[in-house]
Amino acid sequence: MSLDFTVPVASSEERTARSPMERLARAAGASFERRDGWNVAAGYGGDASVEAARITDTVGFCDRSALTKLDIQARAEVLADLVARVAGGLELEPGRASRSPDGSTWWCPITPTRLLVLSEPRSGWDVHTALDGAASAAGEQLVTIADVSCGLAALTLAGPGAGELLSRFCAIDVRPGVTPVAAFRPGSVARTPGYVLREGADRLLILVGWALGAYLWEVVADAAGHLGGGPVGTDALAAAGGGLSATAAGVAEGSADA
């Protein structure tokens, strides 16, 4: 594939994909594990109950930049057909994401002819391959699948204070009546273009440009600290449930803390 140089799949075990927030997470006390080729902040310190309490009582934020993100472009009917082939008969409705029946992937329409696909890195490759296959079946129709996994940094806000935390740097109305679960909203996030996906009642996924990932972390960490929240690892987030089904966070392949 000629666009390989955009896909974060290294052939060498020595190479680890890293989030733009990695250094800040490390400074906040994260312990890292290599999972599915990514260095993932699995937790913060020894006491997992602190992170769990953030998610249940106040608000936690979790770096999810390792998510596979695919930007698909095609004519509306071609796009719908593509999604139907890969994920069954999901409705593509502007402003509303659909979760695939197996719970592994979010299909987020940006425009009628553009779709952002999000999945955990473990299942991301399968989704990508399936989409490539479906695109070939589209024949003459132009379908472009760009891997933007490294184009968008991602952070989940989880906990009862997620909306309150978001309100400190984003004007998108995330009241449940306006932005229900699965609502997908493009907008200005911390004065930069981004997206907000309501993954669950108390869970908001934010996506901004990769190069602004560290900036987003700083903004969120500052505001969260003010509200009594703090960072949580992917393990605590997975344990709380409600995310993508592969949020079991893969199988540890060894420590990559160095």
Added chain:
Amino acid sequence: MPPKPGERIDRSTSVEFSFDGKKITAHEGDTVGSALYAAGQRTFSRSFKYHRRRGLMCCAGQCPNCLVAVDGAPGIRACTEPVREGARVEHMNARPSLGVDAMAITDAAGPFTPPGFYYKTFIRPRRLWPAYEWVLRHAAGLGRLPREQAERTWRTEYRRRHADVLVVGGGDAGLNAAIAAAELGADVVLADEGAELGGRLLWEGGHDHARKLADRARAAGVEILTSAPALAHFDGLVPVWQGDTLHQIRARHHVYATGAIEQPLVFPGNDLPGVMLSGGARRLLGRYGVRPGNRAVIVTASDRGIRTAIALREAGIEVPAVADLRAEPSRACSRLLSQGVAVLNGWTVVAARGRREVRAAVLAPVAAGESHGQDREVECDLVLVSGGDSPASALITQAGGRTEYDSARGYFRIAEVPPNVTVTGQVAGEGSFQTAQISGEHAGLQAAHALGLGDNRSRGRAQELRSRLAAADRGAEAVPPAEVPHAAGKAFACLCEDVTAKDIHRGIREGYDSIELCKRFTTVTMGPCQGRMCQLPSVRLMAQDTGQSLEQVGTTTARPPWSTVPIGALAGRPFEPAKRSSIHGRHRELGATVRWAGDWRRPYDYGDPEGEALAVHRSAGLIDVSTLGKLLVRGPEAGEFLDRLYPNRHSNLKPGRVRYGVLTSDAGRIMDDGTVTRVDEMSFYVTTTSSGAGAVEQWFSWWLADWGMDVHLADVTQAVSAVNLAGPRSREILTRLTDLDCSPEAFSYLDARHARVAGVPCLLLRIGFVGELGYEIHFPAAYGEDLWDAILEAGAGEDIRPFGLEPQRVLRLQKQHIIVGQDTDSESTPFGAAMPWAVKLDKEQAFIGKWALAHAAEHPATTALVGFTLDNGHVPTEGAVVLDTLGHAAGQVTSARSSRQLERVIGMAWVPAELAQAGAPITILDEGSRRSASVVTEPFHDPSGKLLRS
């Protein structure tokens, strides 16, 4: 005073703070103002211009009289600022002390310093203006800020809140509105400037009722913001300031229950400490248990003053006289009369006497001409005035509402509001306790109904409330005169700016006879009270003087902010979206000096820019170029799409090849430049300048939408990182990291190859901005640090060095490679910039700017971009002027550096076209000195490009 139900203070506690160094003891719940008053302080501030003594007036944060500095922060209202243990409170605007203020001399000079006097007086002689200005600036202003502050110490926050209904004002009406709307299912926010909900109820005996209402509101799910003034209404956005947070509230419906502002009266001595609004005295008494005085004369236009008289008497304060501006006694007066209080109907106050504080009030009949001989001087230490109410309509008019004068009530009432705004309570003229409650509930139901909530029952209830409102008795009020002419002395229309009634008359005489002009000339309504206390009095004075009706005079525009707010609260938390490449952290560790480059943070150098540039010439250098714009252009028509955008051809580019492209506007002017790589039959990879990435992406998208071609565009600027490995040893280094055949034959200049480098999937471009053999390596951003480290490690034996932006600029200048925006401007064409080869006018495909470029080709520009050298070691300033043969300015230097490699000063400049020849002498005028330079028309370094192609 003995404890009273409903008071705000907790007498079991004590809090200590200092005022001008003196220790003051207060209770929890006290304000700085109430505590100081209880401690006997009567003068709280000195006035703005005349430095007159000013004391508590409204006790509600609405006038300018109690401004103090707390812990160094000026402009705090003592009467609303809660006491804090250890707080340092200081007076403002008086030197050497509040009691003895040297600038009080201006009070005596008053007749010589009317409004505008300094415009007229200090204009001559002109040369002395700096001295005048110094004096005036030091004399003017309230409070002092620290001259310097290294760090911002106050963390403020914005909070965006969307709601169905925003209720502004938490009095009886506001609370009832919020409850009614919330109980019908609306998401309601209620904001009130007071520390506790209830408004007037709190000091007029309704505290229990207020507490119950607040509990009901909370139970109904209303989000309550207290000590939270609404600052403005901007197109549906209402900023509400609360402590360190600025709530930006966007509601679908707004209910304004902002109340009314008790008005002062204009009479000589109306600013003496001890002259207070009746509401101020009641707040002191009811909320803080502070005796406002011992003997009070009350002057009122409504029952508000009568109720105050009753409350004072109940508290054991003597009331020797009540002057009621209404001709007939109201029902409420009977209680006072039965207690033997002298109630003088049709009378008002015409002067307050005293030096430091009030000692007596002079009362007289209101009707003109009747005052002579009937004046009555009554000894007292308190004059409580209640000159009627003025609806607090500023936010409503900002929301699009309209006011009109109500001659029966003597104020500007709300005549019209936009459909998504409801007004209720005193601001809507429903001031009695009974009507406030009804109108509040009605407003809440109305708001909910407007949002599609409610049912037949709620609609029926709204109908019933409307009928009750229609039948309600609203009591009588008098319209106070603008002023009652009397004894000499300053009668203030505007306390904030020290504007007297006389000043308004003088302004009118000088021709400032509209309220807006008068405002600008006298500054009336422009002070901290924002017109709360002075708008209505000044309109009345103006009407009296000009013979116009009050309706004709009108009001001034109510501009934000409605309440005083620190600038820091408006600034919010700093947000500085800084783009950082995936290698940023490593650059820092390597000692890079990081600077802004567009919206990116980039390494400027690693401490040795010259050495870094030399490393590129002698061995190898590595630079992070992740900031380049990167676009994927894909589709069967992608080649044609690019042919239409660029003046050269790209559709004939072979897969695996790279071509330079300069983008021009419709006018043929250079917009951006970069490379176009054909990665496969259908796909092109376009790079742009770092700062032009966003604009180019928009340009492409715009034209794609217009042409509707079968092409997809994806911006991968941030998804793909890039480094440039350059220098004679770069091939060896690269070979150690990849299986790719990097020989010149297999991978030649302007080739592109897919390969794994150190295991990372990469696209490699053999191009060289810096003029040496080089490889631009593009790869997924997540591997930034790993790949950077791997290359430096592989090149360690070759003395590879990381290099920053500054050495890159020197290296590219040696090749005369332009930087768009630095070496070009909005008038530069590729022809002028010595790049005619980048334009293919013979291209069959029409392209953007073709017509203009054809015209430019036929009409050569008068200036041309060339290189130059200087021998004497002077590096001219970028922007220095190039002179023509006659010594006239004819061009400018765009880039200049000293090159260690070439051991001379080199640069690029726009010069007169006739001088654009190798060796031509040019003169550069740089900061007053003339420097001779020679034109160089080919690259300074490796002019044949042998090294680049090696």
